């Protein structure tokens with residue numbers, strides 16, 4: 572499965588992430604780098620769509636993302652949003668892993 576293969580490359584290893592570790596996915600990332608990327612690539616659109624500083628998208632009830640697998644899956648979908656915004660700005664797996672680490676630390680707290 573193409574998506575599954577992509578996800579495998581998406582993030583780095585963090586052994587204590589239960590199901591994710593079991594599936595071969597591991598998560599860690601450079602949170603500071605993720606925050607900068609998130610500011611540059613993600614926040615603008617969330618602010619437009621949700622107001623405030625845009626973080627409402629992560630804090631709303633109900634939210635779409637309820638576990639770490641969904642967060643990773645959503646991040647892949649978000650590359651579509653990213654392409655829509657600017658076809659020249661592509662995020663690679665390492666950058667996306669950093670963004671996920673940042674979002675997780677400040678909003679979702681899955682791991």
Ligand code: HEC
Nearest residue numbers: 612613616617620628629634635636645649652653656670
């Ligand atoms: C072009 C606009 C746009 C861009 C760019 C964008 N987003 Fe979003 N994002 C949205 C919209 C709209 C939703 C709500 C989608 C829905 O409800 O189905 C959303 C939802 C989300 C969610 C799910 C929130 C929940 O309910 O739990 C996550 C996670 C997320 N975005 C992360 C990101 C990240 C990370 C980036 C940057 C890589 C990003 N987004 C870039 C528009 C955008």
